[in-house]
Amino acid sequence: MSLIQEIADRLRSTRDGLPLAEVTGAAARLRTAQWLLAGVMHESSRLDAVPDVGLAAGRLDHAAAALRMAQDAIDAYCHALGMAIGGRPAEVPAAIPVQHSTHTGAQLHDRWSQRVAFLTGFLAAERGDMTGSKSAAGSKSAAGSSSPASSSSTLLALCVAASLDRDVKRLHHALTAAGPAVGLGLSAVAPPLLHHLAGELVGHPPRLEDLARVRRTALPILAEVLPALPGDAAEEIIARVCHAQPQRRTAQAAHPVDIAAASALLVAGLLRANKYTADDLSKVVDQQRDAPIEEEHRAQERAKSHRAALRITDNARRRSAVDQLRPAAQ
Amino acid sequence: MASVAEVKAAIDAAMLHVQEGQLAVRSANEQLGEAQLNLATAIDGSGHQSVQAAQAALAQAASELQECLTATLVAIDQAETYIATL
Numbered sequence: 001m002s003l004i005q006e007i008a009d010r011l012r013s014t015r016d017g018l019p020l021a022e023v024t025g026a027a028a029r030l031r032t033a034q035w036l037l038a039g040v041m042h043e044s045s046r047l048d049a050v051p052d053v054g055l056a057a058g059r060l061d062h063a064a065a066a067l068r069m070a071q072d073a074i075d076a077y078c079h080a081l082g083m084a085i086g087g088r089p090a091e092v093p094a095a096i097p098v099q100h101s102t103h104t105g106a107q108l109h110d111r112w113s114q115r116v117a118f119l120t121g122f123l124a125a126e127r128g129d130m131t132g133s134k135s136a137a138g139s140k141s142a143a144g145s146s147s148p149a150s151s152s153s154t155l156l157a158l159c160v161a162a163s164l165d166r167d168v169k170r171l172h173h174a175l176t177a178a179g180p181a182v183g184l185g186l187s188a189v190a191p192p193l194l195h196h197l198a199g200e201l202v203g204h205p206p207r208l209e210d211l212a213r214v215r216r217t218a219l220p221i222l223a224e225v226l227p228a229l230p231g232d233a234a235e236e237i238i239a240r241v242c243h244a245q246p247q248r249r250t251a252q253a254a255h256p257v258d259i260a261a262a263s264a265l266l267v268a269g270l271l272r273a274n275k276y277t278a279d280d281l282s283k284v285v286d287q288q289r290d291a292p293i294e295e296e297h298r299a300q301e302r303a304k305s306h307r308a309a310l311r312i313t314d315n316a317r318r319r320s321a322v323d324q325l326r327p328a329a330q
Numbered sequence: 331m332a333s334v335a336e337v338k339a340a341i342d343a344a345m346l347h348v349q350e351g352q353l354a355v356r357s358a359n360e361q362l363g364e365a366q367l368n369l370a371t372a373i374d375g376s377g378h379q380s381v382q383a384a385q386a387a388l389a390q391a392a393s394e395l396q397e398c399l400t401a402t403l404v405a406i407d408q409a410e411t412y413i414a415t416l
Contacts, residue, residue, distance in 0.1 A: 073384035
């Protein structure tokens with residue numbers, strides 16, 4: 001074995017040995033704890049006294065992102081040296097050994113299912129029965145919904161497709177089958193997309209003055225698909241997207257299932273407003289991910305043209321270029 | 331309206347999940363330490379930009395795992411205090 005091959009082998013085993021599965025598995029476990037505590041918070045009058053594990057789960061999301069960056073950097077190094085180290089293993093959250101619990105997983109799932117059932121109007125027990133769903137037959141999205149979503153992003157795609165088809169039964173099935181750990185993640189994966197889609201709608205990053213327009217465009221789908229969903233959750237999400245102070249009508253925080261469902265429906269509403277279909281969601285996700293890089297390129301281009309303008313002998317134009325370069329250089 | 335016993339049971343169950351998460355994070359931390367060592371040995375002496383980026387990302391991940399553990403310890407303390415006041 002050549003020296004280069006040996007280095008490639010070691011880098012491959014290092015990259016594949018990074019504990020991404022353990023970190024995502026632990027994050028799922030913390031989100032389940034968060035779900036249980038959200039129930040306690042819903043009953044409690046002392047919200048600040050209830051323990052919060054959302055911060056810890058967020059740290060794990062950041063750790064997973066850093067591990068993926070490390071994998072990308074190792075791949076880039078190998079490519080720079082002309083070494084092929086092969087594809088990455090599939091990213092599946094690790095199974096964490098379960099200790100003896102007073103609440104079984106089924107009980108947790110039932111509380112989630114009960115609230116989903118309240119929102120959709122279907123019985124909590126109606127899982128998996130897709131017969132009678134008006135757009136299930138022959139639909140690519142419906143075919144994908146026959147097995148439970150393993151990640152919040154997959155669940156978002158299923159919910160968006162079902163909402164745009166106004167297929168409440170499919171939406172009910174997707175949410176119920178996914179369970180609380182995956183379902184609660186909807187409130188984490190949707191906001192960046194909502195911000196991006198709202199920006200596309202108004203033509204610039206959404207601001208406070210765009211709140212009325214974004215509300216008018218995004219909210220109708222909630223009444224069309226889930227009329228039982230209280231409006232507070234969606235109002236709060238939209239307000240945050242537009243950097244406005246959310247106005248709560250009641251002192252009690254919105255139910256976590258309501259926030260998760262509203263997040264998915266609002267993505268569907270803004271996709272529809274921007275003339276996208278459910279199949280365009282992955283394209284929008286890519287656009288949203290690449291947006292900061294493209295913005296940086298545009299800023300660099302602007303700075304370059306302003307620097308070129310500095311070589312102009314006309315003093316007035318030169319002064320204007322210096323002024324424009326100042327914010328770009330900061 | 332849930333009873334005090336139900337609230338306590340829910341917090342106990344949540345903390346059990348947190349403890350299981352802690353175990354997974356500790357195991358991930360050990361694996362990450364090994365990965366950092368392996369990477370340092372494999373690319374010892376390289377000043378390539380990607381190598382520096384990989385090492386920085388692993389250090390960032392280690393720091394996030396540590397912060398996560400601290401946050402879970404605080405949550406468990408908070409839970410004990412809250413249960414004591416019920």
